[in-house]
Amino acid sequence: MLHLHRLARFYEAAWHNEGSDFAYNGERFVLERLQAARLGLAFDVGANVGHWTEAIAGLWPDCRIHAFEVAPETFADLAARLAPLAPRVRCHKIGLSDQTGRQPMYYFPDAPQLTTDTRRHAEQRAVEFEAELTTLDAFCRAEGIEAIDFLKIDVEGAEHRVLKGAAEVLGQRRVKLLQFEYGAFSIDTHFLLKDFFAVLGGQFTIGKIYPTYVDFGDYDWRHEDFRFANYLCVSRDHPELQRLLGG
Numbered sequence: 001m002l003h004l005h006r007l008a009r010f011y012e013a014a015w016h017n018e019g020s021d022f023a024y025n026g027e028r029f030v031l032e033r034l035q036a037a038r039l040g041l042a043f044d045v046g047a048n049v050g051h052w053t054e055a056i057a058g059l060w061p062d063c064r065i066h067a068f069e070v071a072p073e074t075f076a077d078l079a080a081r082l083a084p085l086a087p088r089v090r091c092h093k094i095g096l097s098d099q100t101g102r103q104p105m106y107y108f109p110d111a112p113q114l115t116t117d118t119r120r121h122a123e124q125r126a127v128e129f130e131a132e133l134t135t136l137d138a139f140c141r142a143e144g145i146e147a148i149d150f151l152k153i154d155v156e157g158a159e160h161r162v163l164k165g166a167a168e169v170l171g172q173r174r175v176k177l178l179q180f181e182y183g184a185f186s187i188d189t190h191f192l193l194k195d196f197f198a199v200l201g202g203q204f205t206i207g208k209i210y211p212t213y214v215d216f217g218d219y220d221w222r223h224e225d226f227r228f229a230n231y232l233c234v235s236r237d238h239p240e241l242q243r244l245l246g247g
Contacts, residue, residue: 157185
């Protein structure tokens with residue numbers, strides 16, 4: 001019976017496309033489909049050790065990338081990994097949020113991908129550190145960036161803070177594609193999938209990323225399942241990008 005239960009859990013997770021394996025969870029599929037768009041600028045917010053940035057640099061040879069990682073130990077690994085791709089790829093030891101300045105955050109040596117601004121993951125050893133933060137709006141003003149082709153946000157439950165700090169860029173419709181992670185951390189933040197749709201749905205068509213397609217559609221409360229998954233937002237000003245994705 002235990003074996004059957006585990007098997008059922010496995011198939012249920014596969015049905016909902018739970019998982020962070022870039023090669024199989026649909027993220028690589030999206031990048032491959034968008035090759036024809038010849039996008040020129042991407043942001044990797046919450047880059048960890050750089051797997052996504054490395055892939056996008058290989059698949060999109062014309063694309064410049066800004067990779068952001070706030071944890072010093074992880075940033076060192078990121079910078080070393082992506083050094084051969086400079087200057088096309090720039091790494092920034094700073095986090096994007098809804099404010100500028102410094103604040104305490106938590107790094108987990110045994111699971112560095114879990115770095116967060118909230119002391120969760122009680123089963124993991126946590127190391128507190130002072131993180132340097134800025135907003136996407138402030139960064140773009142400082143760098144003279146007028147538009148972003150692809151904005152990827154994976155910051156362990158702080159996605160809504162990044163969006164709040166990007167109010168100017170988003171309000172002026174200066175982002176073509178945006179990817180965010182939604183999952184169980186919405187229980188803590190009280191920023192639900194419906195809130196992502198409320199903030200982004202006016203200017204983007206939104207869909208859940210699956211291994212071989214993106215399921216675009218309107219918000220449905222039944223999708224509020226708190227299972228970790230990535231969602232892709234395509235600007236309504238650029239329907240040709242959605243056509244490349246087959247949606």
